Amino acid sequence: MTTYQSMVLVNRPKNGEIGDYLFETKEQEIPSPAEGQLLIKQTHMSLDPAMLGWMSEDRGSYIPPVELGEVMRSSGVGEVVESNHPDFVVGDKVLGMTGWQEYLVSDGQGFNKLQPGVSAEIALCVFGLPGLTATTGLYQFGKPKEGETLIVTGAAGSVGTIVGQLAKADGLRVIGVVGSDEKADWIVNELGFDGAINYKSEDLAGQLTALTPNRIDVFFENTGGPIQQLIVDRMNAHGRIVVCGMIADYQSATPSPGPNWIPLIKKRITIQGFAMPDHWGEIPQILAKLTPYVQQGKIKYRAHTVKGLNNAVKGLNMLFSGENRGKMVVEL
Amino acid sequence: MTTYQSMVLVNRPKNGEIGDYLFETKEQEIPSPAEGQLLIKQTHMSLDPAMLGWMSEDRGSYIPPVELGEVMRSSGVGEVVESNHPDFVVGDKVLGMTGWQEYLVSDGQGFNKLQPGVSAEIALCVFGLPGLTATTGLYQFGKPKEGETLIVTGAAGSVGTIVGQLAKADGLRVIGVVGSDEKADWIVNELGFDGAINYKSEDLAGQLTALTPNRIDVFFENTGGPIQQLIVDRMNAHGRIVVCGMIADYQSATPSPGPNWIPLIKKRITIQGFAMPDHWGEIPQILAKLTPYVQQGKIKYRAHTVKGLNNAVKGLNMLFSGENRGKMVVEL
Numbered sequence: 001m002t003t004y005q006s007m008v009l010v011n012r013p014k015n016g017e018i019g020d021y022l023f024e025t026k027e028q029e030i031p032s033p034a035e036g037q038l039l040i041k042q043t044h045m046s047l048d049p050a051m052l053g054w055m056s057e058d059r060g061s062y063i064p065p066v067e068l069g070e071v072m073r074s075s076g077v078g079e080v081v082e083s084n085h086p087d088f089v090v091g092d093k094v095l096g097m098t099g100w101q102e103y104l105v106s107d108g109q110g111f112n113k114l115q116p117g118v119s120a121e122i123a124l125c126v127f128g129l130p131g132l133t134a135t136t137g138l139y140q141f142g143k144p145k146e147g148e149t150l151i152v153t154g155a156a157g158s159v160g161t162i163v164g165q166l167a168k169a170d171g172l173r174v175i176g177v178v179g180s181d182e183k184a185d186w187i188v189n190e191l192g193f194d195g196a197i198n199y200k201s202e203d204l205a206g207q208l209t210a211l212t213p214n215r216i217d218v219f220f221e222n223t224g225g226p227i228q229q230l231i232v233d234r235m236n237a238h239g240r241i242v243v244c245g246m247i248a249d250y251q252s253a254t255p256s257p258g259p260n261w262i263p264l265i266k267k268r269i270t271i272q273g274f275a276m277p278d279h280w281g282e283i284p285q286i287l288a289k290l291t292p293y294v295q296q297g298k299i300k301y302r303a304h305t306v307k308g309l310n311n312a313v314k315g316l317n318m319l320f321s322g323e324n325r326g327k328m329v330v331e332l
Numbered sequence: 333m334t335t336y337q338s339m340v341l342v343n344r345p346k347n348g349e350i351g352d353y354l355f356e357t358k359e360q361e362i363p364s365p366a367e368g369q370l371l372i373k374q375t376h377m378s379l380d381p382a383m384l385g386w387m388s389e390d391r392g393s394y395i396p397p398v399e400l401g402e403v404m405r406s407s408g409v410g411e412v413v414e415s416n417h418p419d420f421v422v423g424d425k426v427l428g429m430t431g432w433q434e435y436l437v438s439d440g441q442g443f444n445k446l447q448p449g450v451s452a453e454i455a456l457c458v459f460g461l462p463g464l465t466a467t468t469g470l471y472q473f474g475k476p477k478e479g480e481t482l483i484v485t486g487a488a489g490s491v492g493t494i495v496g497q498l499a500k501a502d503g504l505r506v507i508g509v510v511g512s513d514e515k516a517d518w519i520v521n522e523l524g525f526d527g528a529i530n531y532k533s534e535d536l537a538g539q540l541t542a543l544t545p546n547r548i549d550v551f552f553e554n555t556g557g558p559i560q561q562l563i564v565d566r567m568n569a570h571g572r573i574v575v576c577g578m579i580a581d582y583q584s585a586t587p588s589p590g591p592n593w594i595p596l597i598k599k600r601i602t603i604q605g606f607a608m609p610d611h612w613g614e615i616p617q618i619l620a621k622l623t624p625y626v627q628q629g630k631i632k633y634r635a636h637t638v639k640g641l642n643n644a645v646k647g648l649n650m651l652f653s654g655e656n657r658g659k660m661v662v663e664l
Contacts, residue, residue, distance in 0.1 A: 061598040243596045257589030261556060264575045264605030266393040271603035273596030
């Protein structure tokens with residue numbers, strides 16, 4: 001085979017809808033790397049909620065949108081199949097911004113080799129964007145202390161699972177908010193969370209009160225939705241709220257309102273919105289913080305894999321509907 | 333005269349309503365200070381929006397409520413008329429938590445002498461709660477930088493006037509939000525703000541855009557209200573929001589919703605709620621920061637005075653209706 005497929009963004013999402021109308025599949029000849037370049041065959045591509053924002057025409061965000069006609073942006077893991085680059089040899093496995101394509105030529109910038117024993121799945125599920133995001137958000141902004149209570153929304157998601165397990169390992173009481181009973185079971189029985197709330201169930205306020213006898217010190221927000229107000233009302237003085245994602249609202253033309261700010265004064269609460277691209281320069285320190293937890297077996301994960309580039313759109317939709325069971329990965 | 337009046341809280345506010353039904357006036361004999369005590373005759377009492385919170389039965393706030401049967405809480409300036417305290421002599425003017433009463437006996441704790449040349453009015457309007465609050469909120473949390481744009485709501489109020497003038501002196505572009513054209517004129521023409529918006533006027537979004545060509549870096553929130561969302565939408569990346577007051581919502585049984593949190597992520601915004609009681613220990617440093625601005629004539633102020641304890645309720649209501657012209661003070 002001398003050709004490969006890539007998916008190019010040709011439309012902006014209408015009403016937040018993700019579908020095949022957004023992309024055009026291109027078939028091209030596999031390029032040869034020039035001097036100083038390498039050819040990467042992507043094997044595992046990450047699907048992330050942020051992608052909806054990257055496709056949209058919002059130039060005020062933390063990262064410019066993907067331009068129409070460009071290959072859709074993504075991170076992924078690939079294998080070096082040809083190298084004219086001094087730092088890479090054929091067979092190296094690398095993690096970086098690969099895009100929605102089977103092959104790519106790169107000058108190596110932004111690509112890091114996987115350490116021996118690190119699989120593509122753990123690279124994408126833990127050491128990739130989810131783990132970097134969870135670690136940065138939790139420690140830099142959440143400032144967790146042993147004995148405190150943390151609540152994380154999207155708790156069965158790629159970032160939420162790691163946030164909860166890190167906090168649990170640090171001796172916090174950890175409650176997760178999820179969208180199904182299956183996910184609730186999983187985070188409690190498999191990941192060791194102290195409790196879970198299915199936001200589709202009844203009496204959210206009552207469940208929250210029962211599960212947080214000492215109220216809430218850290219609120220790690222990945223989703224938005226109606227439980228947000230209840231959590232803010234349940235915070236302790238000097239609580240920290242880390243706003244990492246609002247997936248419940250990304251597809252909405254009129255995002256739902258947030259909590260009134262009076263409790264922020266009464267409780268002297270800090271809210272910090274953040275996005276990983278501000279923190280690329282800190283990756284060595286972030287990995288130094290995260291790696292020991294992984295080595296000690298404290299971070300479990302699961303990947304939800306779909307096969308082939310032509311299933312990427314379907315996989316992305318599963319993220320927004322909450323049908324996924326674990327971090328969404330496209331196996332190529 | 334050997335008796336004095338005090339006002340004791342006897343009811344909690346119903347539906348946020350402030351009225352005579354809340355208080356009972358007591359007439360008592362003026363006490364004598366014991367060894368180590370002083371007798372203070374209050375001359376100027378401060379009225380502040382926070383008082384509504386202090387009267388309410390909300391034990392989750394930053395300061396416990398005033399108990400029923402207790403003298404209502406306030407700060408104020410008084411003159412020492414009798415002293416058995418080594419650090420105070422008759423004639424000293426002092427600033428501290430005086431309460432709604434004409435006389436009080438104190439052990440001196442929490443009372444500071446006014447520096448020579450400092451009037452009771454400037455003490456209450458600038459060096460008292462408003463100035464401490466403005467300085468702490470602006471510098472500790474707003475982190476203003478020369479050339480940035482700051483917007484402050486309640487801009488003609490006791491805190492807002494000082495926030496705006498400090499920021500202006502530091503070389504920021506300063507826009508104030510007020511509730512009348514008279515106040516708009518005053519903050520622009522007398523205090524030197526770069527612009528003002530009357531929130532009761534038309535096309536707030538258009539006015540905001542026109543007045544903030546470089547968007548907004550610091551948002552100092554004293555009021556709440558519908559312009560809050562417009563300001564958040566107009567923030568720059570890494571903007572700082574200081575939540576100091578929400579006077580528009582204090583009297584509401586169902587506070588209005590706040591902004592959706594998506595912009596907090598896109599712009600990596602920090603929101604910090606704060607209240608002065610957390611910062612009592614920092615007062616020397618806060619005054620060291622504030623005093624040079626005052627000495628250089630950069631902080632103008634105006635007091636709105638009502639006379640007599642029996643007008644305190646009326647004065648407090650003027651604060652909430654926005655009828656006041658300057659910091660509300662009761663002259664005793």
